Amino acid sequence: MADGEPNHHPLDSARDRETTAQIRARFHALNQSRLALAQMSLSERQCDALRLLPLLLHINHPRLPGFCGTAVPSGISQFDPDPHQLQLARKITPGFRYGGTRNRSNQLAALYVMGSVGTVAQGAHSDMDFWVCCESSVGPDDRQQLTDKTQRLSQWASGLGLEWHFFVMDADAFARGTLQTLTTESSGSAQHFLLLDEFYRSAILLAGQEPLWWYMNAANRARYSEQRALFQKTRFLREEQWLDFGPVCDVPPEEFVSAAVWQLYKAISSPHKSLLKLWLLEVYLGRYPQVLTLADKMKLLVYAGNFHPESLDPYLLLLQELTDYFVSRKEFDRLELMRQCFYVKLAKRYRDLTKPHHAPLRNALDEWLWNPIDFEHLDNMHQWNAQQVINERRKLTHELTNSYRHLLHMARTTSPNLELAHEDIGVLGRKLFASFERSSGKIERINMGISSDLQARYLLIEQEQNQWCLYITNRRWEKTRTPLIGHGQLAFVLLWAYCNGVLTPQSRLRWLTESAHQDLRPWLRCMTSLPLLPWHEARHDAFTRKASAELWVVLVNDPGHLPDFSFYSDRPETDPLNTSAGSLIRHLQLITRNSWGEIHWHNLGDSLAELIARFGDQQPRPGQMEVRSLSRVAATLIEQRLSQLLQRLHSLVDARLLLVNGDQIILWDGADSGGFDSVDALFCHLAKPRQRKTPWQLDNPDHLPDNLILLRGPAQFQTEGLQVFYRITGQHAEVLVHDECGSMVHFRTSYYQRDNLLKPLHHFLRAIVQRLPLDQHRWLFGIIPIQFYQWHDTGRWQQQHATSDISRLPLGRLHIAVLDMNDAPTAPGQWRLQAWLDHQAIEGEPMCRAIAAAVLACRSSGERYPVHITDLEIDACKRSLPVLGQLQSSHYLTVKVQLEAAINSAMQAL
Known part of the structure; x- marks a missing residue:
């Protein structure tokens, strides 16, 4: 407790022992008043839990709530339980005896509760944020044990109807800028000075050391370190009586933006509260770089002799700050929206503000000159229907996004080199994307914690200009002016209504459409079972x-x-x-x-x-x-x-x-x-280069069309190397080559005899594999196996084993080098080529015609059967091909098929 009684004389910073004692007395008086206000909103059992909490953290007793081992850090500095706290412990644990902690060092510096507790915004269901401040000597493992204990305390409090959130803090680390990890409740690195501002203006000390900030002059923040050194030197307070989270310095522009992103995320569930904080950021940034925060204003008032809780209430200070801001800017629409958000955040009915301690709040609300109907409308927000919720959401999201953009613009104007590279900002950005980003087919969640039940008893579906529109109606089927949703697909409308809780099995649905009636029962049955x-x-x-x-x-x-x-x-x-x-x-x-x-x-x-x-x-x-x-x-x-x-x-x-x-x-x-809509499109895709060979399966081979029959080969013979699958259909042959990386090249060619088909193809494959990069771990001595399989109409494959005989057959060798494809691989007649027939260079232009003429001149019979390339070079035009790292057989085969088609076409024209 403070020494002496507080007075109302103006004070400077703690420059002597008497001034220090008076500052301490004033803050303690304010602290006790706010703690008393906090307890007025709680039930008796909840009050007892809040009073008992310091003792539960001070000791580790196996029969008290939160116990998870005797090694958990304990002992709160400057704390001795009072008789009432000991009595409460005995109510929970009969026979409990407090042995004190004189023989142990205290590992906890202080316990604070912050936020709306002890303010006009505290309600019966308000959550409480506790800062459990541990000494810097407490290691990570011990901190984790302490965190585990606080989680058990949260569960215990939940059984009493309380929502408690604990944050294990190290004041020294916080002052150095070492922040907690971002979580659902903690803003992590998104906020530092702004979080400290909120802490200093709203925190209630429950046990332990006081904030050094109480004693530092708010009018001269730049000399905080100098004041601290003087305070330590003079020892107006013993060093174990205070802890230091640091000053609320001039907030950097980056923090305004990251804090705005954090508030946008919190707006997903509490949009009205988040808007209030976004607007405060706007006020602060408008004063940059000398940002006088609400915490500093509150401290100046205490130093001036005003320490009454009603005039220093953090939320009433916020209300006045925002009111002055919007009035000065003549933004009266935003002022009205701010008042609505403030009233919703209170979660109290205007007509219920009848007790003496409600007077400061009621006086502030009376200044708005609202009609009682205005208050009643917001009091019934939890009963709003979907149409009202959609309108409110639209209004809130518009202001949320506009406020964020305005903050970002102000921050970039203030700091042109603004950079935001924090990992936490990326995580928050994804959360915002998931909640607010609109995209095709996404079901938008309309209820941002506004209404408790959106179920509509009567709904009407009507088809209007190729859109399905959903309306809320009454039992006389009188529809609202605007639909809840309109979409080109009825299924989307139904799913949207169901996911947002508008359409339920108890809803009555009426159908108005010019088209035939559609049975919605299968859809409704399906959705309710998902x-x-x-x-x-x-x-x-x-x-x-x-x-x-x-x-x-x-x-x-x-x-x-x-x-x-x-x-x-x-x-x-x-x-x-x-x-x-x-x-x-x-x-x-x-x-x-x-x-x-x-x-x-x-x-x-x-x-x-x-x-x-x-x-x-x-x-x-x-x-x-x-x-x-x-x-x-x-x-x-x-x-x-x-x-x-x-x-x-x-x-x-x-x-x-x-x-x-x-x-x-x-x-x-x-x-x-x-x-793929055609076989050609499929084979074009299968010919694309691949990294490696993977297993190939057919879903239902018995239903495979005749024009895909060759694909049974790769599914049946999954071996390394190259496989050639072919079948003869009259005067044509259909060929599929499965190369060493799994690509499949398919082509059709005229068929005269088996040797004429297989011999040049085998020779070509043997020639090109010599050009491929060898993988000695994959191929035995660098020899890539090549296997041939023929499909018979009997429905089976027959392997051709006579490849050695094939290679000994006489063959005219046609060797072509592609120098340039002119970026037009579909027009081989325009490519730059060099060609040799049986090692003799071929001259002439166009080259495809010259090659055809040279081949035809070598045929004594003069027959114009197909020309087959036996060797090919394409390294020079690699840049024109779809290559994954290196060339593979499918590249050579694809170019071969195109060149042969051009040469054979030229031969027919001779």
């Missing part, structure tokens, strides 16, 4: 990394998007992706929830390929996936087939899967998945 509500609150650590899928719901065949269709099959092995009626998957929708708590809806139409591509990008786990069919047509069959397919995709690690869905070909290849 684990979407209550709204997912993301963990803080989730924002330290990229958002990941936590729930994947695939909805198939929404009746609202489909014309009537029917299907019947008594064959249990029927594949719904490929039936006589085509694919039974006619419409797909996807609902996702990610680790940031965002819910998205996607209309995929009939594109199973897009669903699979999204699966490859997001990679949901099997337990996070659900498939629901909204139509009764083969519902169970479709759900089972899609569920099995998605589970199979998840199990495919570094593997590719090909499936056919009706007329669409779909390739699963992780993040490179996609759908």
Whole structure:
């Protein structure tokens, strides 16, 4: 307790022992008055818990709340429990005896409670933020034990209807700028001086050492260190009686911006309170660089002789500060919004402010000259319907974003080289993105802690100008002027209404549309069975990394998007992706929830390929996936087939899967998945370069179309090296080369005889593999195996073993070097080429025509059967090719096919 009684004479800083004692008496008087006000808002049991808290931290007793071991740091400096505290401990633990801590060193410096406690803003449900200040000698492990104890105390308080948050603080470290890690409740490095300003003006000392800040002259903050040194030298107070968090210095512009980002994040759940703090930042930044804070103003008033809690209430000081600011700027609309936010933050009814200690607040509210209806409207905010909540949210978010932009502009004007590179700011930015960013298909959360229940008893859906509009109505079906939401897709409207708690199973829904009536019952049944509500609150650590899928719901065949269709099959092995009626998957929708708590809806139409591509990008786990069919047509069959397919995709690690869905070909290849409307488009994709060879699978080989039959080869023969798969169809041969990295080059060529097809191809492959970089760990002595397989109409492959005989057959050697593709690889007739036929250089232009003429001149029969290149150089044009690090066989084969087509075309023209 303070020495002596406080008086009201003006004081300077603590320049002598008498002045120091008077300052101490005044702050202690203010502290005790605010503590008494804090207890007026609590029940008897809650008051007892608050009184007992210092003792619970002072000692470690196994039968008292919060105990988690005798090694937890304890002993609060300058604290001895009073008889009332000991009596409360005995009520909890009969027979409790306090032995004191004289033989132990105190490891805790002080205990404070800060925020709205003991102010006009404290309500029955206000939370309390405690600073448990430990000595600098307490190590990290001991601090963690102390944190564990405070968490147990929070749980104990929760059972009493109290919301307690504890922050283990080291005053010396805080003064040096070492801040806590960002959490849901702690602003981390986002705030330092601004947090200190709030602490100094609102903290109530419950036990332990006093803030040195009480004794430092507020009118001369720049000499804080000098004043501290003098204070230590004169020893007006013993050094163990105070602790130092440092001064509230001139706040740097960077902190204004980071603090604004923090307040935007807090606005997700408490927008009115956050706006008040954002506006205060605006006031402060407008005074930069000499920022006189509210804490400094409060201390100046105490030094002037005013230490009455009603005139030093932090929230009433804030109200006056903001009022003066908006009036001076003649921003009366913002002034009115500020008053509304202040009243909502109070969480008290105007008509209930009848007790004597309510007089300062009621007097302040009376100055607004509001009508009682205005107060009553805000008193009933918890009962507002969705339309009112949307309007309020729109107004608040507009002011939140505008205020932030204004702060950012002011900060950049003040500090042109403003830099924000804190990791904490990145985390907060992701949280803001998840909560406020609007994007296509994202379900916007409209209730920012405004109303307690948005359920609408009567809802009306109406189709207006290609949009589905949802209205709140009454039992006479009289709709509101504006819809709650309008969207081109009915499913999105329903999902939005359900996720925001507007549409519930108890809601009555009426349908007004010119089109045929749609049955919404399948949709409603489906939504109510999905684990979407209550709204997912993301963990803080989730924002330290990229958002990941936590729930994947695939909805198939929404009746609202489909014309009537029917299907019947008594064959249990029927594949719904490929039936006589085509694919039974006619419409797909996807609902996702990610680790940031965002819910998205996607209309995929009939594109199973897009669903699979999204699966490859997001990679949901099997337990996070659900498939629901909204139509009764083969519902169970479709759900089972899609569920099995998605589970199979998840199990495919570094593997590719090909499936056919009706007329669409779909390739699963992780993040490179996609759908193809033609076989040519698929083979063009398969020819792209790859890093390495991966397993190849077919989803349902029995339903593979005839024009994809060669793809059975790579699925059946997964070996190293190169494999050549071919089949003969009349006078043509179809060839697929699976190269050493897994790329597949497909082409068709005229067929005369087997040797004419295989001999030049084998020679070409042997020539180009000599040009490839050798991996001695992969290939035996640098020899890359090449295998040939022929498809027979009997439905089987036959390996060709006569490759050695093939290589001994006589062959005209056509060697071509591509010097430049002129950035036009699709026009080989324009490329710059050099060519040799049986080691003789070929001259002439255009080169493709000259090559054709030279080959034709060597044929005694004069037949114009296809020309085959036996060797190829493409290093000079590597920059024109899609290369992943180095050239591979598929590059050579792709260029070979294009050049041969141009040469053969030129030969036919001769």
